[in-house]
Amino acid sequence: MAAKKTATKGKAKNKNSPRRKGLTKADVLRKCKQLSNWGKWGPKDELGVLNYITQEDIANAASLIKRGKVFRLGLNLDENGPQNGLFGGRWNPMHQMLATGTDAVQGIQEPLTGMRYADDAINLPTQAATQWDALAHVFVEDKMWNGYNATLVDTRGAHKNAIDKFADKMVGRGVLLDVARYKRKKRLADGYGITIDDLENTAKKQGVDVRRGDFVLINTGQMADCLDKGKWGGYGGGDAPGLAFETVDWIHKKEIAGICSDTWGIEVRPNETVDGTNQPWHWVTIPYIGIVHGEIWYLRELVEDCKNDGIYEFFLCAPPLVITRGTGSPINPQAIK
Numbered sequence: 298m299a300a301k302k303t304a305t306k307g308k309a310k311n312k313n314s315p316r317r318k319g320l321t322k323a324d325v326l327r328k329c330k331q332l333s334n335w336g337k338w339g340p341k342d343e344l345g346v347l348n349y350i351t352q353e354d355i356a357n358a359a360s361l362i363k364r365g366k367v368f369r370l371g372l373n374l375d376e377n378g379p380q381n382g383l384f385g386g387r388w389n390p391m392h393q394m395l396a397t398g399t400d401a402v403q404g405i406q407e408p409l410t411g412m413r414y415a416d417d418a419i420n421l422p423t424q425a426a427t428q429w430d431a432l433a434h435v436f437v438e439d440k441m442w443n444g445y446n447a448t449l450v451d452t453r454g455a456h457k458n459a460i461d462k463f464a465d466k467m468v469g470r471g472v473l474l475d476v477a478r479y480k481r482k483k484r485l486a487d488g489y490g491i492t493i494d495d496l497e498n499t500a501k502k503q504g505v506d507v508r509r510g511d512f513v514l515i516n517t518g519q520m521a522d523c524l525d526k527g528k529w530g531g532y533g534g535g536d537a538p539g540l541a542f543e544t545v546d547w548i549h550k551k552e553i554a555g556i557c558s559d560t561w562g563i564e565v566r567p568n569e570t571v572d573g574t575n576q577p578w579h580w581v582t583i584p585y586i587g588i589v590h591g592e593i594w595y596l597r598e599l600v601e602d603c604k605n606d607g608i609y610e611f612f613l614c615a616p617p618l619v620i621t622r623g624t625g626s627p628i629n630p631q632a633i634k
Contacts, residue, residue: 319571320542328542329437329585332549335444337587342443343462345432345587349510350469350554358470358612362633368599370615371427371629372520374419378426379523379561379593383534390421423460423625429467429617430590432458434624435576435583442587454622463589464619469554470511471613471632473596473603474499477518484518487531490541490565491515497547505609512555512613514594515540520559521597532561539565545581548588556582557591557630591615591630599632608634 338348372378378389394417400406401413424430432442433455439447445457477485479499485491500507507513517538523529531537537560548556556563564578574580582588603609612633617626 320569320574320577321572322570322574325542325570325574325577325580326437328545329581332545332581333585334549334587335442335585340443342587343432343458344466345442345589346552346554347463347466347589349552350466351510354510355469358468361470361610361612364634366602366634368602368611368632368634369629370514370594370596370599370632371627372593372595374421374426374627379529379532380422380425381529381531381533387422387425387533390419390425393418393420421627423620423623423627424592426627427593427595427629428591428625428627429460429463429615430583430592431455431460431463431624431626432583432587432589433460434590435579437580437584441584450624455624456622459621460617460623460626461619461621463617465616467512467555467589467613467615467617467628469613470508471514471611472500472505472507472511473503473514473516473599473609473611473632474507475503475516475600475603475609477516478600478604479503482518484522485538487519487536487538488565488567489517489538490569491517491539491544492541493543493547496544503603503609504607507551507553509552511551511553512557512591512615513551513553514591514596514599515556515558515563516596516600517558517560520593520595521600524597534561535566537561537566539563540578541565542569542578542581545578545586548582549586553588555589555591557594559594559596561593563590563592591628594630602634606634 374390376389380387380389396416433450436447442458449456476499479502523532615630
């Protein structure tokens with residue numbers, strides 16, 4: 298998600314991207330208030346825009362399954378992941394064997410346990426690889442989603458807006474917007490800000506509509522490019538293509554239930570701010586609109602299949618791990634067509 302300051306100076310521009318306004322903290326706070334959904338589902342709500350998804354929506358999404366073809370959207374959990382320690386000291390997953398076949402054949406286990414077996418463990422930040430952000434993940438000043446005080450996230454975890462609230466919620470209609478392909482690029486350039494026009498024109502070109510309660514997946518091509526090169530470079534918190542700040546209005550108007558991307562933090566980097574305000578798009582989306590982020594999603598095979606069959610909608614099943622009081626969760630989402 299967030300990272301150290303990478304504010305642009307003056308009016309941010311990129312030769313590959315439309316000219317963008319130099320945002321200030323005051324601009325961002327005004328947009329937070331303008332698009333706030335606080336109280337929309339009552340003062341005790343902890344689900345945000347997931348409330349848009351109905352049982353009928355889920356049943357209709359299931360009817361999109363025609364071939365039974367499943368696409369994994371989760372990045373491998375191993376030491377070769379994208380984390381570089383730049384933000385928050387996040388590290389790549391560490392896999393450790395607790396018991397092995399070598400132990401078994403040496404006769405170490407059976408006298409103690411009466412059986413031969415293998416066991417292992419992993420150690421990882423909840424946002425090390427493909428993951429959901431919880432609504433407790435980002436604060437604006439001293440508040441988080443629905444006006445809950447930021448102090449409700451303490452050393453024991455998130456007592457409000459935690460990831461375990463989503464345990465049975467992350468299913469429904471998924472829509473892929475392959476912006477890279479629409480722009481006739483294998484990979485959008487770092488610093489390219491995807492505009493509302495880009496989103497709308499991509500959907501039109503693909504012949505798909507974005508509806509209330511959808512999970513929208515954005516392909517920039519950045520992850521696939523890193524995987525092809527065999528190196529992550531600045532992927533984990535550095536410059537990246539991503540959604541321009543203006544798209545917060547589109548997200549709010551469309552009433553979608555989730556926004557996901559193949560990038561580290563979904564929004565464009567460098568950010569569009571001039572005063573050091575970091576990840577301004579996040580300020581609006583999570584705490585005020587109440588929308589969950591799916592970050593670092595592996596889209597390669599899904600992108601190829603959608604290109605081949607021309608169908609950009611599918612059933613999405615992406616439950617988080619039920620981490621009590623967690624502010625995020627690693628996942629392996631499944632798109633089924």
